[in-house]
Amino acid sequence: MSIDEGGPVNVQHYTYRVTWSQADGEYVATVAEFPSLSWLDEDQADALRGLVQLVGDVVVDMESSGETVPEPLADRRYSGHFNVRVPESLHRELAVAAAEQGVSLNRLVSDRLAHA
Structure with missing residues (x-):
């Protein structure tokens, strides 16, 4: 839930970054609001898609558990x-x-x- 509006969080608003990981030989997608989450993929776009899906799953799980979902930095x-x-x-x-x-x-x- 969004803290200010009480509605669902739009996971597209989170702060994503995709960079090349020389150590992994793949692209790594990260999200600032969930520093423990990342997604590796050989394809840059697939790394981002994988992480956005993962974040969506985590947000749904957090909401169903009554946990506080981080507000997207872009929405603050x-x-x-x-x-x-x-x-x-x-x-x-x-x-x-x-x-x-x-x-x-x-x-x-x-x-x-x-x-x-």
Whole structure:
């Protein structure tokens, strides 16, 4: 369920990424909102399709179990500031990077500023 609207989550709105994995010799699809999920396939499009289906199955299972389903990053509202004003698009990009790394936005920005 979407936290704000009470309706079903659209799994197409999650933040997917498909990259080549040299170690696996296949494409790997990942999703920022579910960092423990991935899908490997020889075909780039099939890797994405496989992961979207898997995420859909996980969301259905979570909803039926009464678990809180992560809200898609794309559907969240961003204020555009966190003590420093930045464009909303940069805020979203940083939020996605933090989610993919499993750290807080504050931690990601602090680390990036420390190493700039």
